[in-house]
Amino acid sequence: MEQHDGRRKALAPLTGLKPDEETFALHLRAIRDQLGMTSAEIAERLNGIEATRLSKCLGGKSLPQPSILTELHRLLEEKAGIPFSSQAAADSRALLYAAARSRGPLTAREYELAEAREALETQRVETAEELTRLRRDLRDEQHRRFAVERALSRLREADTRAQDGERQLRELTEQLDAAQQRIGELEEEVLQTQALLQLQQSDDAHLADMIDETRVAIEQCQTDAAGSGMADAAATSVALLAPAEVVQKVRELRHADQDDDADELLRLIATLRNDTDIAELRRSFRSENRKKDLDRFELLVVANADALKILSVARLGFGGFGVSDYLFLQLAGLHAPLPVAIRMLKFLDEDGRTSEHRDVASAAAQRSVDDVIALWETGMLDAGDARGGLAKTTMEKRTTAEQAILIAERKRLELSPYYFSEDVGLVAMWRGMRRRR
Structure with missing residues (x-):
């Protein structure tokens, strides 16, 4: 909160903050004092932050995006005559990241990703x-080559056989060869730089997705913590248990018939821990013969983790990519949220991981009718897999045959009797529907 003090408002004392949070809030307040502006006036000059959010940041209750700090330092140059310094902006961001880390691993991850995206944007520019x-340069070299070619043409038309003419001919020929070589080099550099720019744009999109998923996870944890009365610090403490400690804690909760608490602990681990920790916990459950807990944990991982984390966990595996890890990928293809399943298939396709893509796609084809259609429309399933998936959901009675056939035909995925060959009744229904039309 801000209190009136003349034209500007005096800021309320900082209370209830961790040391790093307080240090950053004081740093922001010092910048505000140097600017000599109100929070509303500062917010008007910045992109991506409102006055109310800025006031919360000044009070230590919220954290700004890293790009805001760069804008603040440029505003200092304009309003206070303090020359812009990249190092000063970097020092401000270092204080911001320290404050973010003090708020728990998810918030730290969000700001680490934001920092990576900001650095990537600099590289992209x-x-x-x-x-x-x-x-x-390529255009200039092409013009140079054209000029040399014209000069050569005029010289040849003159049919100059004098010694001076032969010397000019040799020099122009050498210039033409050099220009051709340089053009080839430049064309190769242009192609590679274009490819690099496309990769950087793709990386930026991946980072944006990861940031969004992290923010969703933060909001979910905050909601769950509020509902269960679990403080953020307690959740972070639980999430930092060593794998052996997690296995022991889960065992104790199961023996005490506190299955809901055990499942909540596993959900927190799946949400908060990184891919290496999750892979280690999978191995710990397996070595302790806790198969049911391993199965529950893997379901929670695919339900709560982002696409890249799921793929990395499968890659880390049980000491080598084996059958259990392919089954884990299939579990993700079938049970992960649809946007996550789509991203997994996209990443596997882009990386050329054909075998893993095949496993995820075959499992994803067994999802609900709506999901199968969505996967096909986004190009993540081919027509054959989509048809097979629709037929399978029908034969397993997860949807009516008439509904599946109608949806398939509306989406131009016509189902033939071949896909229902194991069920004579479904084949008869398909033929009856065709005759009625």
Whole structure:
């Protein structure tokens, strides 16, 4: 909260903050004092933050995005005459990241990803500028080659056989060869730089997805903590247990018939821990013969983790990529949230991991009718897998045959009797529907 003090408002004392949070809030307040502006006036000059959010940041109740700090330092140059310094902006971000880490691993992850995205954006801009320069150099070299070709043509038309003419011919020929070589080199550099720019744009999209998923996880944890009365610090403490301690804690909760608490502990681990920790816990459950807990844990991982984490956990596996890890991928293809399943298939396809893509796709084809159609429409399932999936859900009575056939035909995924060959009744229904039309 801000209190009136003349034109500007005096800020209320900082209370209830961790040391790193307080340090960053004081740093923000010092910048505000240097600017000599109200929070509303500062917010008007910044992109992506409102006055109310800025006030919360000044009170230590919220944290701004890293890009806001760069804008603040540029505003200091404009309003207070303090020259912009990249190092000063980096020092401010370091204080921000320390405050973020003090709020728990998820918030730290969010800001680490934001920092990576900001660095990637700087690289992307540099790559785009380099591409512009290379294209300009290529164009200039092509003009140079054209000028040399014209000069050669005029010299040959003159049919000059004098010694001076032969010397000019040799020089122009050498210039033409050099221009051709340089053009080839530049064309290769342009192609590689274009590919690099596309990869950086793809990486940026991946990072944006990861940030969004992390924020969803933070909100979910906050909601769950509020509902269960579990403080953020307690949740973080639970999530930092060693794998052997987690196994022991789960065993104790099961023996005490506190299955809900055991499942909540596993959900927190699946949400908060990184891929290496999750893989280690899978191995611990397996070595302790806790198969049911391993099965529950894997279901919670695919239900709560992002696509890249799931794929990394499968890769880390049980000391080598084996049958259990392929089954884990199939579990994810079948039970992960649809957007996560789509991203998994997209990443596997882009990385050329054909065998793993096949496993996830075959499992994803067994999802609900709506999911199968969505996967096909986004290009993540081919027509054959989509048809097979629709037929399978029908034969397992998870949807009516008439509904599946109608949906398939509306989406131009016509189902033939071949897909129902194991069920004579479904084949008869399909033929009856065709005759009625």
